[in-house]
């Protein structure tokens with residue numbers, strides 16, 4: 001049986017377009033406000049959403065997502081709130097695939113099997129664990145497999161070809177290709193590393209390859225959509241909410257609009 | 270690696286960098302190639318006589334090794350009469366043990382063809398040692414330091430800048446060592462082609478815990494022979510402070526097979542290990558993953574890191590090297606909490622009885638030795654790692670003890 005994530009990606013492919021994948025941390029700016037914001041991403045046109053588990057030490061995130069994580073943690077967000085967010089979004093939008101993106105230690109501490117079980121029970125489709133390399137992932141992948149969850153691994157421009165083969169063989173759902181070397185954050189240009197990485201990744205796998213890190217505008221989304229199966233946008237959404245400065249209605253309108261523009265972008269390829 | 274066969278059946282670390290259940294390599298894919306390159310280059314360097322010769326030459330003629338062993342008789346009187354011997358890493362060039370590891374990794378950087386070095390620093394001693402090596406070898410140098418630490422270790426910020434390094438004050442999180450490490454990792458991910466991350470303690474992803482330990486092993490190798498020559502026998506205990514744990518691993522390692530020698534690490538207990546304001550990771554933490562390895566971490570039920578507190582910037586860290594986690598669980602080493610006040614009293618005592626002003630970090634080990642000496646009595650010999658000198662801490666000490674003129678500060 002195809003997973004939810006594979007189904008959604010296959011449906012986008014059948015429409016001859018790239019999928020749009022949006023990221024927001026849970027609990028940002030509040031737990032309920034965060035649920036509304038993620039729902040707005042889906043309503044604006046995201047096919048897949050990644051719900052971030054805010055962390056005290058987000059070493060792979062730039063200033064924008066660090067700020068959002070800080071706000072969420074100071075607001076007291078807990079893992080149970082992240083799972084609640086997943087459940088609410090999955091229930092409101094059964095057509096979308098809902099992923100969790102988290103650093104490894106919260107999962108490790110919560111209990112690997114327990115986290116997989118609770119994420120699946122909440123209606124989650126899978127997990128992205130950016131600081132858990134394939135070599136350390138066996139326990140997680142076993143638990144995820146038992147609960148029908150996909151595990152999306154990240155590949156980077158620095159990944160050598162033999163390494164790409166190992167990583168893509170271990171993953172499922174899609175492969176997350178990092179467009180640039182660096183942390184999350186918007187960038188003026190996507191650069192040419194991404195296209196080369198996607199080509200090298202495709203040589204090792206049948207899985208869809210989606211590109212993220214630095215993508216923020218509809219034009220960039222269209223550019224990436226010309227060579228990738230999905231376009232991942234995070235910091236640009238977070239920035240819209242920060243810019244709304246506490247005005248929740250304005251924040252929701254802004255992220256919905258951006259999602260709509262990006263959704264057009266991924267259809268323009 | 271036969272010297273590592275110190276517990277039955279254990280090869281530590283194993284090929285994946287595990288010391289028992291601790292260690293490993295929890296890093297983003299973007300860093301995998303760079304970390305593998307460090308591991309491969311280090312394995313090659315280890316067996317290359319030219320590397321050993323160059324490093325030995327630097328340790329001798331630049332650092333000033335071997336560092337002396339000092340009998341501190343007046344101080345010993347306060348330690349229950351036990352004979353206390355100090356291994357004088359404070360007399361190394363740049364003023365602490367940190368230079369041992371820095372020179373090793375600087376040579377490795379040259380072999381890897383990289384031109385830029387970044388590092389984190391807490392007390393500033395690792396930053397100063399790194400800036401020093403970068404000046405010597407002609408590397409570009411950027412040092413990340415928590416904003417709180419740039420203030421309490423201002424002298425070392427000036428030293429780093431004098432040496433030509435860029436010092437970046439990190440304003441995120443607790444604004445201390447943990448956050449400086451986060452920021453250094455962010456830099457490394459973006460600049461990994463040109464840049465080596467010269468990690469300053471025995472934590473981080475494999476091979477850093479092993480490699481940094483190996484570069485500091487010289488402390489224990491020298492000290493073990495010096496104690497034998499001086500006293501005709503092995504010490505009863507070896508005591509060192511533990512932040513990330515590099516000076517402690519350096520002095521412990523050679524003694525691990527000596528079952529009769531107790532190994533005692535002193536952690537910073539801040540205002541008390543029973544209060545929320547401490548950095549006693551092995552005493553109060555739980556196993557988890559921080560900064561690339563599985564180890565003990567001060568963390569909450571959700572796996573969020575809890576901020577640490579210590580008067581000592583170099584020990585103010587909510588993680589610890591994985592080999593210490595393993596030594597704790599196996600029982601081969603013991604770890605004790607030492608409060609800010611115990612450390613400051615020991616700092617003053619050594620200053621006034623021996624004319625040696627230690628770093629506040631090292632003063633935690635001295636406080637541990639005072640306690641242990643009173644437990645063991647006058648027959649005992651205690652070897653202490655005096656990991657650094659206290660110049661950088663004079664502002665903190667002056668405020669603590671009211672040493673400034675009343676008109677002054």
Ligand SMILES: Cc1ncc(COP(=O)(O)O)c(C=O)c1O
Nearest residue numbers: 394512513514515516583656657
């Ligand atoms: C003098 C001195 N001792 C000890 C430490 C703590 O580091 P480690 O535990 O790695 O030896 C530092 C760190 O800044 C230091 O400067």
